[in-house]
Amino acid sequence: MRYLMILAALAAAPFAQAADEAALTAEARQQAKSLGQSLMKTLKHGIELSGPEAAIDLCNTEAPVIAGQLSEGDWQVGRTSLKVRNPENTPDVWEEQTLHEFEQRLQAGEDPMKIEATRLTENEFRYMKAIPTGGLCVTCHGAELSEPVKARLAQLYPEDQARGFSVGDLRGAFTLTKTLQ
């Protein structure tokens, strides 16, 4: 009897983990969506109100605040890229590897809106979702930037690497981590 119980527990373990991973992925997608929507709202509002140079200041001050507000409870929410503007967004090993993998998947023709990755270990769950470059983004991340945008970026981000992107390129990714008890 005891053997049977142990066997049953062993057999169920992978299923339990799969169910957990599905639930965590759903939660992560929701968090990434909220972050994306908040950032986009702030960005559009900033540009409409005062133009792209001023919107850079808004991104500079608000992007970390928005990510911080969403990083409540056990979730850590942020953005990363192979070419960062803010050095604080520099990828770690798993993020860098995943960003390279996303590039390959994009080249292979996968829909950028659906490119994502997960990693579940004993004490944390990680999730990344691709961020493609859209038309609005090239104002501040494109190859040809206006003089005022260049000047403001030079002041705030002297080591900026996040330019030269075209519409459709992979700009970066949302990156989320949940600590598991």
Ligand code: HEC
């Ligand atoms: C008004 C200028 C502006 C526009 C337009 C803009 N960004 Fe940014 N972006 C910034 C600034 C400034 C930062 C650095 C924010 C910070 O300090 O965290 C940034 C950072 C990022 C990052 C984090 C990684 C990094 O490079 O540090 C990603 C990803 C990103 N932007 C994607 C986008 C996408 C996608 C769009 C279009 C939907 C976009 N941006 C439009 C100014 C802009």
